[in-house]
Amino acid sequence: MDILNQLAETFFDWEAMGEVIPKMFAVGLPNTIVLAVVSGIIGTALGMLLALMGISRNAAARWVARIYTDILRGLPPVLTILVIGFGFGPIIRELTGSTSPYPMAIAALSLMSGAYIGEIFRSGIQSVDKGQLEATRALGFSYGSSMRLVVVPQGIRRVLPALVNQFIALIKESSLVFMLGLLATEREIFQIGKDAAANSGNLSPYVAAAIFYLALTIPLTHFVNWIDARMRAGRPEKKEPDEAAAVVGKGAQA
Amino acid sequence: MSEFASGTLTAKNIHLSFGSNHVLRGIDLHVEKGTTASVIGPSGSGKSTLLRVMNRLIEPDQGDILLDGRSVLKDNPDELRRRIGMVFQQFNLFPHKTVAENISLALRKLRGMSKEQARNEALAQLDLVGLKHKADSRPANLSGGQQQRVAIARALAMKPEVMFFDEATSALDPELVKGVLALMTDLAKGGMTMVVVTHEMGFSRNVSDVVTFMDAGVVVESGPPEQLFTDPRTERLQGFLSDVL
Numbered sequence: 001m002d003i004l005n006q007l008a009e010t011f012f013d014w015e016a017m018g019e020v021i022p023k024m025f026a027v028g029l030p031n032t033i034v035l036a037v038v039s040g041i042i043g044t045a046l047g048m049l050l051a052l053m054g055i056s057r058n059a060a061a062r063w064v065a066r067i068y069t070d071i072l073r074g075l076p077p078v079l080t081i082l083v084i085g086f087g088f089g090p091i092i093r094e095l096t097g098s099t100s101p102y103p104m105a106i107a108a109l110s111l112m113s114g115a116y117i118g119e120i121f122r123s124g125i126q127s128v129d130k131g132q133l134e135a136t137r138a139l140g141f142s143y144g145s146s147m148r149l150v151v152v153p154q155g156i157r158r159v160l161p162a163l164v165n166q167f168i169a170l171i172k173e174s175s176l177v178f179m180l181g182l183l184a185t186e187r188e189i190f191q192i193g194k195d196a197a198a199n200s201g202n203l204s205p206y207v208a209a210a211i212f213y214l215a216l217t218i219p220l221t222h223f224v225n226w227i228d229a230r231m232r233a234g235r236p237e238k239k240e241p242d243e244a245a246a247v248v249g250k251g252a253q254a
Numbered sequence: 255m256s257e258f259a260s261g262t263l264t265a266k267n268i269h270l271s272f273g274s275n276h277v278l279r280g281i282d283l284h285v286e287k288g289t290t291a292s293v294i295g296p297s298g299s300g301k302s303t304l305l306r307v308m309n310r311l312i313e314p315d316q317g318d319i320l321l322d323g324r325s326v327l328k329d330n331p332d333e334l335r336r337r338i339g340m341v342f343q344q345f346n347l348f349p350h351k352t353v354a355e356n357i358s359l360a361l362r363k364l365r366g367m368s369k370e371q372a373r374n375e376a377l378a379q380l381d382l383v384g385l386k387h388k389a390d391s392r393p394a395n396l397s398g399g400q401q402q403r404v405a406i407a408r409a410l411a412m413k414p415e416v417m418f419f420d421e422a423t424s425a426l427d428p429e430l431v432k433g434v435l436a437l438m439t440d441l442a443k444g445g446m447t448m449v450v451v452t453h454e455m456g457f458s459r460n461v462s463d464v465v466t467f468m469d470a471g472v473v474v475e476s477g478p479p480e481q482l483f484t485d486p487r488t489e490r491l492q493g494f495l496s497d498v499l
Contacts, residue, residue, distance in 0.1 A: 135346035135405075137311060139360040139412060140336030149359065154350050 013204040020196040020205040024212055027185060028192035032216070035174040035188060039109035040167050046110060047117025052147075054122045065118065072115035077173050084108040085180040102186050105177035113170050120162045125155030161228045168217050168224075175213075189213060260447040261322045261337070261415035262287040265308055268317035277303050278314070279471040285416070285449055285464070287322075290442040292450045292462035292479075296494060300471045301451040305418045308449070309338045321415065336364060339409030343421040345401040347393035347408070353380065354389040357408045365412070379407040383437060399430030403437060410441075417441065419450040455498055459483050467491045 053065035072080065085104040093099055128151050136146035156163075175190035182191065193209030263285045270278040277300050285291040293301045306312045308319055310331040318325050326334050348356050357379055358372035367375065380386045383403040385396075393401050402422060409417060419438060423431045435454060439461050442448055452458055458465055459479045466476040467490075475482060475491050486492045 129344075129346075131342060131344050131346040132348065134311060135340075135342060135348075137332075138309060138335055138338075138340040138342075139408070140332050140364050141360070142332050145363065149363065150348055154348075157350060 010203050011207050013200075013202045016196065016200045016202045016204040017208045019200075020192060020208050023196075024189055024192050024208060027187055028189035028209070029212060031182075031186055031188040032171065032174055032190075032212075035106060035109060035177065036167065036171045039106050039113055039174070040170050042106070042110035043113030043117050043166075043170070044163075046114030047119075047121050050114060050118030051121035051125060052152075054118065055125060069115045069118055072112055073119070077112055078176055078179070080112055081105065081108040081176050082179055084111065085177075089180075100186065101177075101180035101182060105174075105180055105182070109170060109174060109177070112173070113166060116166050116169075117163065120159045120166060121155065124157075124159035124162075125152055127158060128154045157231070160231075161224045164220055164224045164227070168220050171216055171220075172213065257444040258288075258441075258446045259413060259415055260288045260445055262320075263308065263338075263416050263447060263449070264320040264323075265304070266318040266320070268304065268307055268319075269315045270303065270307055270312065271315055277471050278307065281317070281468070281471075281473055283308075283449075283466060283473070283476075285447055287447055288445040289463040290446075290448040290450060290461055291464045291466060292452055292458040293466045293468060294452065294455070294458055294494075295468035295474075299468045301468050302420050304468070305340070305420050305449060305451060309335050309340060309418060311335070336360075336412055337414055338416045338418060339412060339414035340418040341402070341405050341409055341420065341422045343424050345393070345398070345405045345425070347401055347405055349393050352390050352392060353385065353396070353404050356393065356404060357411045360408070360412055375411060376407075379411045380404070382410070383407045397430060398426045399433050402426065402430075402434050406434075406437060406441075416447045416449065419448065419452065421451055421453060423452070423454055453498070455483070455495075467494065469494070 050065045050069060053061040054069070056062055056065075084107055085101055088107070089101055089104050092103065125147075132154065133143075133146055133151055136150045137143065141149065174188055177188065178191040178194065182188075187195070189209050189212045193205040196205035196208075197203055263283075265281055265283040268278050268281040269276075281300070281304055283291065283293075283304070293304065295301055303312065307314045310319070310326075313331075314327075319327060321334070321337065347353075348359070351359065354373055354376045357376035358367075358369075361367045361372040361375055362369060365372075377386055377389055380389055383406060385400055385403055385407070388396060388400065388404075393404065396404065406422075422438065423434050426434060431454070435457050438448070438450065438457070442461050450457070450462065462479055464476065465479045465482045467474050467482060467486075467488075469490050475486065475488050482491065483495065486495055
């Protein structure tokens with residue numbers, strides 16, 4: 001029983017948890033959400049640009065997209081965040097006078113997720129049947145309009161589940177920005193937990209942080225499954241009035 | 255009297271290569287205003303490619319394309335394609351749009367119609383192919399035959415001067431072929447200028463004014479259907495007809 005008690009005290013010290021939870025709501029959660037959402041939006045825009053460059057008829061554009069994607073996807077996130085945070089931080093400080101590493105954290109997360117999202121979009125767009133482009137062009141649309149109005153929207157629809165998965169990864173990766181030494185008001189869920197754990201000598205604040213992450217990621221995971229299932233089955237078709245009438249009629253006869 | 259603003263289409267000495275593969279080797283095709291030309295021949299003979307060259311989805315290496323006697327090779331290809339409707343073997347409807355939106359998209363974006371105008375025009379075109387009641391369905395909820403009729407309505411909505419049909423019935427279940435062929439026959443009788451690439455020998459023989467037999471990138475024989483089907487002059491056409499009939 002000693003071992004169980006010890007485990008309970010280490011991981012489920014309610015007092016230590018209770019102390020950290022208000023701070024997680026007030027500071028950690030908003031910061032994690034801001035980091036993930038802002039870099040998710042920038043990453044999506046960057047990803048779309050990279051995808052369009054990746055399938056462009058211009059070889060130089062294709063190469064730029066390829067090299068960027070290979071490098072950013074090939075590096076450990078920790079390394080990218082450190083290099084961008086510490087490498088570009090001083091330059092930004094000189095230009096703007098701001099000492100906050102927060103913008104650098106968002107930049108690093110955006111650049112990384114842009115590379116992944118670019119590949120997701122590219123594969124989606126390329127999976128659209130070639131007949132779609134041909135039919136649109138046959139109506140008299142230019143290549144650009146055909147892509148914009150018909151091909152790209154279908155490609156995006158197809159990769160929505162993968163896109164949400166990427167957003168889940170982004171929420172988790174946002175925990176790595178603690179390495180840039182954020183100001184007290186800028187700390188996200190993980191660092192709040194980490195600080196509290198260091199102060200109390202107890203791991204329960206980490207468990208509290210874990211619960212916060214799961215509360216964000218598990219609903220999103222199920223959202224992915226829902227979109228996926230709906231896309232497989234298609235939107236439920238409205239019953240035609242006469243079919244519905246036929247059902248009523250049979251019921252009346254019975 | 256024609257119901258359509260039909261044009262005369264002429265292809266002159268068309269050559270096209272994909273790398274070392276010489277797909278079209280000097281094709282001539284003349285389709286008089288208001289008439290139907292069918293193009294028959296074995297798979298890989300270049301029939302479908304010829305259609306794509308004539309509306310410049312693929313640019314020819316050599317040769318000329320004339321609409322109403324005027325060369326169109328110097329025009330903007332997008333504008334040329336607005337004058338030539340095309341129907342595909344695989345329908346190629348836009349699956350993320352409703353049936354009505356499939357038709358109204360080009361009307362709004364290319365013809366500058368308002369949303370309401372374009373929808374009304376789309377509904378009118380759907381009425382002509384007997385599918386007005388499906389206007390708000392998605393293509394995936396339609397049968398193949400219905401999808402192809404929507405594709406025809408989509409092309410007709412642009413008021414084309416010429417219509418291309420690229421094996422329009424080849425992907426259909428046998429019982430659905432008839433409805434699409436009947437619609438194509440109506441168009442032909444209504445005075446539309448049509449180029450029909452087809453494996454339907456009955457349609458070719460009974461509806462078209464001129465039949466062109468292609469093999470290996472050349473026109474082997476061309477003439478009125480009676481002549482080609484009852485009195486084929488070349489061995490290649492005789493062989494082809496004995497294989498398909």
